[in-house]
Amino acid sequence: MDQPRFLAAVPALAVSDERRAVAFLQDALGFVELTHEGRGLGILRRDEVELHVWVADGSAPGAERHLAGTVSCRIEVTGIDELYRHCQAVGVAHPNGPLSEKPWGTREFAVLDPDNNLITLYERPARA
Template sequence: MIIRWIERDWFACRQHRIAARKGKRMLKSICPIFPSRDFDTTAGFYENLGFQEVSRYEAEGYLILVRAAVEVHFFRCPGHNPASSDHGAFVRVDDATALSKRFEPKNLPGMGIPRFEKAEDKPWGICELAIIDPDGNLLRMGHIMEA
């Protein structure tokens, strides 16, 4: 079952790249929209991971952070409870292990909220790491392992 999913996923990604080269790409990207209790805290946390703040709309309660081609959006939610957060996104990366090694010196905790879980090979064929931000939002980052 897992192998079939990976094969389908790889095929879909390959088909998407082919369509993009032919100028047939209609969908460009997806950006998660996470809750944030405090934009300054959120921006500081993600800036430590290499993201840059590109837009902040105080009146509308909206924040946008970017690292390379990855955009993460946030809406102001002062009453959000990080311990019960169910918000998350998966980010495909070229090498989760190398990225994990870059995040290790940031000295993020290994337990609690926020936290960083080092990259490891998962039984479903993905090498992935996990970052939980101060609001309990989950970012998994990974790549498909070679067979």
């Protein structure tokens, strides 16, 4: 069975607590933290995908607190069936976003991070 492999994305998720967000991404999706400078920013990577989480703390325009939990991103992966089973097993698969075929030709499912940012994981069909 093929292992999931993350392929491409460059999202920055607004969060209320970067340590909690980093722990979620590590535990639920297998990301590894690359750097943490203690200033409300976490940088993580899995395979070819890098994710940034930053604290929306109201400290500057564009960092308003209400932004945490309003972000979404889509990450292309391989091995979506195994990844979905893993996310179900650890309880992070979104109950309203189960693995399904979409009319636009992808298979995808969703998870919510601790702030309720929506992360959609999708796989394109193999090319013949």
